[in-house]
Amino acid sequence: MTTERKKATIRDVARMAGVSYGTVSRYLNGNEHVSSSAAERIAKAIEEAQYTPNKAARSLAQQRTSMVAFIVQVESISTLMQASVSEAMANANQTLGEAGYQMVTLIANSEESTQRIAQLVQSDFADGYLMFSLSEDDSLLNIFRSANRPVVLSESNSHNTTPYPAVDFANTAGQRDITNYLIERGCAKLAYVCGPGYSPSSIKRLNGFKQAMGDRFDDGLVYYADDWEINSGELAAVAFQPRLDEVDAIACANDDIAIGVINQLHRFGYRVPDDIAVTGFDDSPIALMSDPKLTTVRQDSSLHGREMSQLLLSMLRGEAVDDHTVTMLPTTIVERQSA
Amino acid sequence: MTTERKKATIRDVARMAGVSYGTVSRYLNGNEHVSSSAAERIAKAIEEAQYTPNKAARSLAQQRTSMVAFIVQVESISTLMQASVSEAMANANQTLGEAGYQMVTLIANSEESTQRIAQLVQSDFADGYLMFSLSEDDSLLNIFRSANRPVVLSESNSHNTTPYPAVDFANTAGQRDITNYLIERGCAKLAYVCGPGYSPSSIKRLNGFKQAMGDRFDDGLVYYADDWEINSGELAAVAFQPRLDEVDAIACANDDIAIGVINQLHRFGYRVPDDIAVTGFDDSPIALMSDPKLTTVRQDSSLHGREMSQLLLSMLRGEAVDDHTVTMLPTTIVERQSA
DNA sequence: CTGTTAGCGCATTCAA
DNA sequence: TTGAATGCGCTAACAG
Numbered sequence: 001m002t003t004e005r006k007k008a009t010i011r012d013v014a015r016m017a018g019v020s021y022g023t024v025s026r027y028l029n030g031n032e033h034v035s036s037s038a039a040e041r042i043a044k045a046i047e048e049a050q051y052t053p054n055k056a057a058r059s060l061a062q063q064r065t066s067m068v069a070f071i072v073q074v075e076s077i078s079t080l081m082q083a084s085v086s087e088a089m090a091n092a093n094q095t096l097g098e099a100g101y102q103m104v105t106l107i108a109n110s111e112e113s114t115q116r117i118a119q120l121v122q123s124d125f126a127d128g129y130l131m132f133s134l135s136e137d138d139s140l141l142n143i144f145r146s147a148n149r150p151v152v153l154s155e156s157n158s159h160n161t162t163p164y165p166a167v168d169f170a171n172t173a174g175q176r177d178i179t180n181y182l183i184e185r186g187c188a189k190l191a192y193v194c195g196p197g198y199s200p201s202s203i204k205r206l207n208g209f210k211q212a213m214g215d216r217f218d219d220g221l222v223y224y225a226d227d228w229e230i231n232s233g234e235l236a237a238v239a240f241q242p243r244l245d246e247v248d249a250i251a252c253a254n255d256d257i258a259i260g261v262i263n264q265l266h267r268f269g270y271r272v273p274d275d276i277a278v279t280g281f282d283d284s285p286i287a288l289m290s291d292p293k294l295t296t297v298r299q300d301s302s303l304h305g306r307e308m309s310q311l312l313l314s315m316l317r318g319e320a321v322d323d324h325t326v327t328m329l330p331t332t333i334v335e336r337q338s339a
Numbered sequence: 340m341t342t343e344r345k346k347a348t349i350r351d352v353a354r355m356a357g358v359s360y361g362t363v364s365r366y367l368n369g370n371e372h373v374s375s376s377a378a379e380r381i382a383k384a385i386e387e388a389q390y391t392p393n394k395a396a397r398s399l400a401q402q403r404t405s406m407v408a409f410i411v412q413v414e415s416i417s418t419l420m421q422a423s424v425s426e427a428m429a430n431a432n433q434t435l436g437e438a439g440y441q442m443v444t445l446i447a448n449s450e451e452s453t454q455r456i457a458q459l460v461q462s463d464f465a466d467g468y469l470m471f472s473l474s475e476d477d478s479l480l481n482i483f484r485s486a487n488r489p490v491v492l493s494e495s496n497s498h499n500t501t502p503y504p505a506v507d508f509a510n511t512a513g514q515r516d517i518t519n520y521l522i523e524r525g526c527a528k529l530a531y532v533c534g535p536g537y538s539p540s541s542i543k544r545l546n547g548f549k550q551a552m553g554d555r556f557d558d559g560l561v562y563y564a565d566d567w568e569i570n571s572g573e574l575a576a577v578a579f580q581p582r583l584d585e586v587d588a589i590a591c592a593n594d595d596i597a598i599g600v601i602n603q604l605h606r607f608g609y610r611v612p613d614d615i616a617v618t619g620f621d622d623s624p625i626a627l628m629s630d631p632k633l634t635t636v637r638q639d640s641s642l643h644g645r646e647m648s649q650l651l652l653s654m655l656r657g658e659a660v661d662d663h664t665v666t667m668l669p670t671t672i673v674e675r676q677s678a
Numbered sequence: 679c680t681g682t683t684a685g686c687g688c689a690t691t692c693a694a
Numbered sequence: 695t696t697g698a699a700t701g702c703g704c705t706a707a708c709a710g
Contacts, residue, residue, distance in 0.1 A: 007463070009702095009703055009704085010703065010704060011703085019680075019681085020680065020681045020682075021681095021703095021704085022680070022681060022682070022683090022705085022706085023679085023680055023681075025704065025705060025706080026679095026680085026705095026706095028704090028705095029705075029706095032679095033679055033680080034679075034680085035679060035680085038679085038680080050485060052458065052461035052462045053462055053703080053704070054399070054462055054463060054702085054703050054704070055459070055462040055463060055464050056395045056396075056398035056399040056404065056463070056702085056703080056704095057395075057399050057686090057702070057703030057704040057705090058462075058703080058704055058705075059395035059686095059704095060393070060395040060396050060399050060686045060687065060688090060702090060703080060704075060705090061685085061686055061703080061704045061705040061706080062686085062704085062705060062706090063686070065395065069443075077425060077426060077429045078624075080425045080428070080429060081420050081421070081422050081424070081425035081426075082420070083420050085420070086416060086419040086420035087416060087420075089419070089446065090416045090419060090446060090448060093446045093448070093452060094449070094452070097451060097452055097455055098451075102445075102455055102456075102459060103445075103446070104408075104443040104444065104445060105443065105444045105445075105446075106441075106442075106443060106444075107428065107429060107432045107442070107444075109429060109432070110433070112436060112437075113432060113433070113436055116436055116441055117441075119391065120394070120441060122391035123391045123392055123393055123394040123397075124346070124393060124394060124395070125394050146389060230627075230628065259628065285417075286625065286628065288569075289569065289598065289625065289628065289629075290628075291630070348686095348687060348688085349687065349688060350687085350688095358696075358697085359696065359697045359698075360687095360688085360697095361689085361690080361696070361697060361698075361699095362695085362696060362697075363688095364688060364689060364690080365689090365690090365695095365696085367688090367689095368689075368690095372695055372696080373695075373696085374695060374696085377695085377696085392687080392688075393686085393687050393688075395686080395687080395688095396686070396687030396688045396689090396702090397687075397688060397689080398688095398702095399686090399687080399688075399689095399701095399702050399703065399704090400687075400688045400689045400690080400701085400702055401688085401689060401690095401702085402702070679710105680709100680710085681708105681709085681710080682707105682708085682709080682710095683706100683707090683708080683709100684705105684706090684707085684708100685704105685705090685706095685707105686703105686704090686705085687702105688701105688702090689700105689701095689702090690699100690700085690701090691698105691699085691700080691701105692697105692698090692699080692700100693696100693697090693698085693699100694695105694696085694697080694698095
């Protein structure tokens with residue numbers, strides 16, 4: 001069946017087309033100085049030989065790989081499958097692809113895998129990097145410095161001074177806005193379920209809540225979760241139980257937690273939103289699945305992926321971008337039933 | 340600050356260590372014929388020069404990349420974020436990493452991206468491929484043939500004769516078992532919501548349902564969905580409405596569809612499972628989020644990723660594996676509340 | 679417009 | 695044990 005011959009090289013094609021392989025190379029790279037007759041013969045030869053340029057050789061010669069690595073740094077696998085991640089990923093893939101770059105995604109979810117990726121980065125694996133980090137682990141950032149390739153971060157850190165340009169959502173404003181929304185609806189006593197401490201977003205959202213609450217902020221009505229998951233919401237509601245009769249609303253740092261809170265409130269016999277209103281954050285797909293449907297803060301993850309890619313592309317083009325630039329993407333309140 | 344000098348090469352290290360660069364290469368590749376004194380000096384030089392071998396050059400010279408590509412072929416982005424995908428991905432990453440391979444994931448979700456990946460594959464981008472396809476699009480499979488590198492598929496196709504070794508779940512048996520489970524609980528009249536036609540799993544599950552039903556199978560009580568999503572479940576329930584009073588149970592091809600069915604049944608005023616029992620498939624995280632919680636078929640996606648990787652690794656080691664081998668992974672019924 | 683040549687950074691064979 | 699030489703497949707600069 002399939003003849004098991006070795007792969008054709010540029011020289012084979014040259015021989016078949018009766019030209020030097022320099023000419024073939026020019027043809028391949030869209031150089032204009034190739035006669036149409038030669039071009040034709042080369043095209044035919046490539047077709048016949050089923051020739052495809054070798055990637056390693058090309059990378060070595062031109063000192064670039066035409067690849068961009070999308071690095072997902074997560075504490076646990078469950079984070080990996082968030083809609084926000086895959087949407088950004090898909091959109092970045094699209095945007096980078098159109099610009100001629102192949103996006104490859106790398107998963108850093110352990111000491112070991114992080115180490116391996118660090119090696120890759122230092123060996124000039126890709127031309128640029130999109131760092132989609134959901135943890136505060138900075139170890140990879142140091143690697144980038146010596147690699148000397150453009151990097152764009154998916155999150156500004158809490159102190160707002162990033163080592164690389166970042167594209168982030170207006171987390172603080174988003175949480176502030178939806179908190180004000182609750183206050184305006186007449187909720188006087190508000191509790192808050194905060195996300196895990198390692199997350200910059202988590203901290204920013206808490207700040208937004210604090211801003212809206214001002215003097216009325218009561219740390220006794222804040223539950224600090226260990227992760228972003230449903231179960232944490234349930235735990236939070238349990239923790240609040242003694243004071244549940246006095247609270248009018250519970251704002252949550254993300255949708256999953258909000259779902260957990262609602263579930264537990266139902267078990268306690270409270271009605272949502274009549275007895276207690278609940279808000280989420282992210283507008284993930286499950287916001288529509290809960291009963292009542294979640295009133296939450298929407299952020300456009302596709303836009304996130306696209307903006308990150310575009311920024312990286314401009315850096316790859318050589319345009320100067322200040323390392324501390326932070327692009328803020330807007331968030332909007334989505335009013336549904338839970339508040 | 341950081342001196343902007345060019346990256347050190349193997350020659351720089353050699354010079355600093357006072358040896359030829361051939362010796363450095365031997366040292367790097369664990370060749371034993373290196374004197375300990377030379378080894379020491381080389382180690383120091385590498386440290387000082389912050390040297391890391393260039394990946395492209397190494398790949399070119401040894402004709403291997405030490406990378407495995409995990410290709411996710413999806414019709415829509417929503418598929419990408421399924422728990423089954425990310426769990427398999429994370430586990431494959433782990434397994435391959437331990438064996439010294441870097442896993443990179445590629446997303447094929449458009450004509451364009453598929454084309455780009457085809458190019459990559461032909462240019463010997465990776466040493467092996469894990470094909471996680473959720474569509475029946477075979478275009479990439481032809482590419483692999485000429486690339487002549489090991490490939491493992493995540494799904495056997497419906498006619499059970501794959502062009503490459505595959506690791507798949509026992510979909511047919513799983514759906515048959517849970518259907519029998521319903522029958523044994525006294526459900527006489529069963530409806531079925533089938534997944535999208537392009538999916539091999541979808542077809543296999545339908546077959547399982549048919550097997551369990553035998554003569555009682557009634558095509559009028561089968562709804563053929565266009566995708567795997569919640570909304571399709573709602574549409575299915577609507578389609579069944581005229582005959583809903585006579586059905587005892589609705590088996591669904593996946594959990595999301597089952598959730599949609601339950602939601603719609605609730606709107607129609609039916610109680611689940613008292614009036615109508617509902618089953619899902621996958622045991623995805625949302626199976627726990629519905630009310631009532633889903634009785635469903637569990638498949639271990641981590642195992643899936645691991646088995647696929649191990650099979651690929653054995654092929655990379657040169658062990659012979661028949662192209663048509665299909666490893667079947669077991670499924671189990673998880674009994675909760677919906678049936 | 680095209681052929682020739684010199685690397686890109688490293689692995690590996692052959693001598694020494 | 696080590697140095698020198700050759701080649702991996704391709705790009706790019708230089709002649710012509």
